[in-house]
Amino acid sequence: MNAPTLISGSTAIVGVLGDPVRHSLSPVMQNAALAAMGLDWVFLALPTPADQLPAVVSALEAMGCRGLNVTIPHKHNVASLCRSLSPLAQRVGAVNVLVPLEGGGWHGTNTDVEGFCAPLRRHNSDWAGKRAVVLGCGGSARAVVAGLVELGFASIQLAGRRSEALGRFVSDCQSWAPQLQALPWSGSSLELADALAQADLVVNTTPVGMASASNPAAAGACPLTQAEVAALRPDACVYDIIYTPRPTQLLQQAASRGCRSLDGLEMLVEQGAAALRLWSGQPEVPVAVMRQALLEHLP
Numbered sequence: 001m002n003a004p005t006l007i008s009g010s011t012a013i014v015g016v017l018g019d020p021v022r023h024s025l026s027p028v029m030q031n032a033a034l035a036a037m038g039l040d041w042v043f044l045a046l047p048t049p050a051d052q053l054p055a056v057v058s059a060l061e062a063m064g065c066r067g068l069n070v071t072i073p074h075k076h077n078v079a080s081l082c083r084s085l086s087p088l089a090q091r092v093g094a095v096n097v098l099v100p101l102e103g104g105g106w107h108g109t110n111t112d113v114e115g116f117c118a119p120l121r122r123h124n125s126d127w128a129g130k131r132a133v134v135l136g137c138g139g140s141a142r143a144v145v146a147g148l149v150e151l152g153f154a155s156i157q158l159a160g161r162r163s164e165a166l167g168r169f170v171s172d173c174q175s176w177a178p179q180l181q182a183l184p185w186s187g188s189s190l191e192l193a194d195a196l197a198q199a200d201l202v203v204n205t206t207p208v209g210m211a212s213a214s215n216p217a218a219a220g221a222c223p224l225t226q227a228e229v230a231a232l233r234p235d236a237c238v239y240d241i242i243y244t245p246r247p248t249q250l251l252q253q254a255a256s257r258g259c260r261s262l263d264g265l266e267m268l269v270e271q272g273a274a275a276l277r278l279w280s281g282q283p284e285v286p287v288a289v290m291r292q293a294l295l296e297h298l299p
């Protein structure tokens, strides 16, 4: 890897806006990539309280910021601060990347969808007509469902524990995801076990099983019961978008059932690589350097 770029009077800013954002892994992988590309840019985590979002976004534009990632809790609200939005960001209802526009203002887009799809495309070149079950109906599930539609899945069953949130999600997406169906998820649901038994792909978008420095014991949790894991088809693929720990409890149990598995690290790398392509205008970015920087940083 190249030596880190020396910060000087001409160094430009790129960064991630969020609250909290201290634990973001984007600075680790983006600064490694910027050094490898020889760009005189520095990538910063920029803590941004919700009531300061408009001021921060406009100040960064005034400072000549080259591009921004946007994370929790701003992915929805930042859209109203953009001069233009990609059709994908409009459809998903979430913006995770801002690109400065010539003439001023920001273009908002979404690279989480591309990040989610990239490992699936590598895993299997043809998902058209297949059946998926998605666990959880929060923020990241939107990008996941958009990705599954893009890959041509014939059936997408969305499992959520709060029927109101689940119903709202499905009706919001109905115009572009007619194959999406609500799957009520409470306790050990027979409906979920049935759906799992037919699924070619199961995606976990809940945080269940995600460990952190403050809660390492959370790694022992699995979003599926033993009976639900036993319902998985051994030829199914299980994709957990969590990347700490690797593998999660869900992926360990799915592997012992014989299922193929994907974790969330590649999604993180690929959404960041897609953002860097947009900011730098360069079609080739050092994806391997980004992945390696994360692997060295993660416990």
Ligand SMILES: NC(=O)c1ccc[n+]([C@@H]2O[C@H](COP(=O)([O-])OP(=O)(O)OC[C@H]3O[C@@H](n4cnc5c(N)ncnc54)[C@H](OP(=O)(O)O)[C@@H]3O)[C@@H](O)[C@H]2O)c1
Pocket (backbone or CB within 6 Å): 072, 115, 135, 136, 137, 138, 139, 140, 141, 160, 161, 162, 165, 205, 206, 207, 208, 210, 241, 242, 243, 264, 265, 267, 268, 269, 271
């Ligand atoms: N690999 C990547 O690049 C990447 C990108 C984005 C997110 N992620 C990971 O994805 C996970 C979710 O992120 P998010 O932003 O989508 O969070 P979110 O908006 O809070 O959504 C989480 C969803 O999971 C549900 N849920 C939480 N605990 C549950 C439980 N015990 N049983 C059933 N459902 C439960 C929530 O339901 P309620 O609304 O009822 O709580 C909600 O529907 C996090 O671990 C995050 O780190 C990874």
